[in-house]
Amino acid sequence: MTPSTREALALQLGRRLIDGIVAHDWAGIESCFEPNARLRAVVPQENPFRDRVGGQEAADQIRRWFGDADVTELVSSSVKPVGDRVHVAYRIHEHEPGGWYLVEQQAYITAGDRGIAYLNLVCSGFRPVPD
Numbered sequence: 001m002t003p004s005t006r007e008a009l010a011l012q013l014g015r016r017l018i019d020g021i022v023a024h025d026w027a028g029i030e031s032c033f034e035p036n037a038r039l040r041a042v043v044p045q046e047n048p049f050r051d052r053v054g055g056q057e058a059a060d061q062i063r064r065w066f067g068d069a070d071v072t073e074l075v076s077s078s079v080k081p082v083g084d085r086v087h088v089a090y091r092i093h094e095h096e097p098g099g100w101y102l103v104e105q106q107a108y109i110t111a112g113d114r115g116i117a118y119l120n121l122v123c124s125g126f127r128p129v130p131d
Contacts, residue, residue, distance in 0.1 A: 001113060003084070010086035010111035014079035017109075017116070018090050021066055022074045030059035034112040037119065044125040058119060065103075065123075069094035075102070085110050093129065101126040 001009075013032050020029035033039075033055030041050040041061070052061045066072065077090040091104040103126045110118040 006084075006111050007081050007086070009114075010109050010116075011079055011081065013111060013116050014086050014088040014107075014109055017088060017107075018074065018077050018079070021062060021090070021092065022072050024067065024069075024072065026059055026063045026067070029062055030055050032116050033058050033119075034115040034117050037112070037116050039119045039121065041121040041123060043123045055115065058116075066092070066094070068096045071095040082108065096126075098128075100129040100131060102129050103127065 016032050017029060019025070020032065035055055036053065037055050037058050039050065039052040039058035039061055042048050043050060050061055052058050071094060073093045075091040075093050078087070079089075080087050086109045088107045088109055089105070091102065093100065093102050095101075102124075104124040105121055107119055107121040109116050
């Protein structure tokens with residue numbers, strides 16, 4: 001695969017990932033990943049590190065973060081190349097059983113031959129928003 005083809009794939013995967021989160025399309029999110037993909041994330045919790053191997057495990061982690069919402073609204077997003085990776089950023093406003101939250105995640109995708117091989121991510125945490 002040429003570098004430009006790999007970059008085009010990574011850009012497409014970044015957009016599909018964001019669309020999948022907003023739509024709660026967990027199978028679609030899983031299909032973005034290579035079978036042996038690796039997701040590494042830093043989140044603002046007591047145990048701040050998440051390290052998942054496999055497309056299903058990566059999708060399951062994303063579902064754990066966003067799956068409780070009954071309303072998910074995309075506030076802003078961007079998908080841009082950064083050398084041999086793609087920067088993916090999104091800010092989401094969502095309603096969960098505990099109220100409204102705002103969350104922002106910044107991620108870097110390294111594409112494999114058919115999907116995301118590596119996703120390195122940092123999360124703002126789910127910040128409460130007054131009703």
